[in-house]
Amino acid sequence: MNHLVLPLKIAICWKLLTIILLGYIIYSVKMYNFEQSAGNQRIKKIILVGTSETTRDPRTINTGRYSPWNQNLLKQSYNHNFIFNKNTIRFYSTSNVENNTKDLHPLKTYENFKENRLAILKEQKDKSGVYCLINRINGNAYVGSSIHLASRMRNYLNNTFLKSKQNINMPIVKALLKYNQESFTLLILEYVEPDYLTIRETYYITYVMPHYNVLKQGYSSLGYKHTEETKELLSELAKNRTHSEETKGLIARALTGENNPFYNKSHSIESKVRMIEAKSAYPVYVYNSYKKLLVIFPSVSTLAKLIQSNNSTIIDVIKEQTIFRGEWYFTNLPYDINNTPIISNWTSSKECEQLILNINNSSHIRKAVFVYDNNKNFLCKYEGVTKAQDALNINHSTIKKHAKLGSAYNGYIFSYERLIK
DNA sequence: ACGTGTGATACCGTTCGCAG
């Protein structure tokens, strides 16, 4: 038995090898045959399958996989989270002097921050409230709050404190050092109970739009933008983080059912195309009976749905290279790499719609019969042997027999495929 | 992490062309 089987095996292997080489050279991509790949793919003859990394013919589909779309989405969601912030801070100007300090009604004004030092420390002792420092040279301001106003001011008047590592990055600190405290005016805006400090500070920040405030909301990091270095650091710290079971449970609960941000939403056409592309093992090339490349579909399933067929059927057609519904061929590798499909876009073109319509209208055709004369001139195509029988008055079994053999009968040549000269 | 969606496959009953 083995002796008989061997030549067949060799033949198949040779076919495989040829196609693998061809595919490999042309595409330079990973190719599998179905026998080698476990699991999903089962086609056993000559089908070659690319992985999801398969490089597509550039003519195939223009919806690139690496579009910046994702990034845009990220940006959108980011902005969305900060809508409040956008509304409140968008009036902040990069030109420094535009602020509303002139309209403030302070409880107390110290024209010269440095010279009024003693008065400030004495009068603001044990006071809790919101203050504003204004640079008289350029008009820039800082709004802050403290439960101990005097202590806070003492710090601002203390250059050693200002120069310390933990404070030196603050714009107001830099300004105090650069322009000297005597260039600043201190306003005591409001005395506030500690519990309400944040609210009142935020109120004044949004009202004044002070240039020196980095954070746009009192006691909150809202509006702060980390430097690239900080982000790098945070990134590194987060990389090996493992969540506890409790945390995971919380995450799960927060994302289950209606809580999931994607609940009841659906993917856009673009997303769906990307998913098809990413998931598809290989594209499907659609040819007509003349073996002219009509269009390329991104996956078997896409095609199956459109032509109201199913995966199994199409895979069989690809595998056996049989003509489908009497007119079309499907392949997962092009007959000729140089061919350009007549229809370039399968998603939205009248031509493709028409093609799909034609294929669907032919769903009743199982084995069409092409009839030729003795000189192989095409005469007619019938939807099946019975139709040919009725038209030509030749028994259907006779037609079938000669179609199989390819032999002439009574001046006719019958074929299940179009004969291409 | 979960919800949505797709691809591929297996499986099985139904449909339908075909042959006798």
Add this chain to the structure above:
DNA sequence: CTGCGAACGGTATCACACGT
């Protein structure tokens, strides 16, 4: 008309990509 077998259709299942 009937039985056969290919084609078809529907669904369950798994794996996983994408979006939030």
